[in-house]
Amino acid sequence: MKSNITKLNVIVIALFAAFAVQSCTEERGNSYTSKTKVNADGLNFIRTAHEAGLTEIEASKIAKKNSTNSQVTAFADMxxxxHTALGADVDSLAKQKFVTVVAEVNHEDKVVLDSLAKKTGAEFDKAYIELMVDGHKEAAELFKENKESNYTAIRKVADAWSDKIEKHLEEAKKVQASLK
Incomplete structure (x- = not known):
């Protein structure tokens, strides 16, 4: 009889443990992606900020080669x-949150960059600055939204860079206005 009670206790404990583990897994599944320490919004911020930064750096390298306009090349330098400094912060955040980020510009942006690289002169300058204005509008919104993130580390990056992104947008608009 005693061995039946012991077996019953073991079964009850095992079922309780299995239920507890399942509950934790379900909660984690609702809050996190499969292997990261952030939810879908956090994952989107990290990956979008990283990929946009890569694209802006590559576009700016092209601007340094293809533009003869001093305002455009100065903007590209900035x-x-x-964005190299921002990229380092976002990469650090990605590592901290176990988010895998790409090392190269995504295919869609590569197509845009390839098209941009074929342009020269005023046509190039206008296309590059338009890309920068559009990109920084999206980035400004992304960083503004994430200043309210549930994750302290994401809030810190968004807070630290939000004003700088807004400044980039304003500078891009000034250069754009001078090109008309």
């Missing part, structure tokens, strides 16, 4: 410097 983009390379600032």
């Amino acid at each position: 983009m390379i410097t600032d």
Whole structure:
């Protein structure tokens, strides 16, 4: 009889443990992606900020080669410097949250960059600055939204860079206005 009670206790404990593990897994599944320490919104912020930064750096490298306009090349220099620093912060955040980010520009952006690289002169300058204005509008919104993130580390990056992204947008608009 005693062995039946012991077996019953073991079964009850095992079922309770299995239920507890299942409950934790379900909660984690609702809050996190499969292997990261962020939910879908956090994952989107990290990956979008990272990929946009790569694209802006590559576009700005092209601008340094293809533009003869001093305002455009000065803006490109600022983009390379600032987005390299931002990229380091986002990469650090990605590592902290176990988010895998790409090492190269995505295919869609590569097509845009290839098209941009074929342009020269005023046509290039207008296309590059339009890309920068559009990209920074999206980035400004992304960073603004994530200043309210549930994750302290994401909030810190968004807070630290939000004003700089807005400044980039304003500078891009000024250069754009001077090209008309």
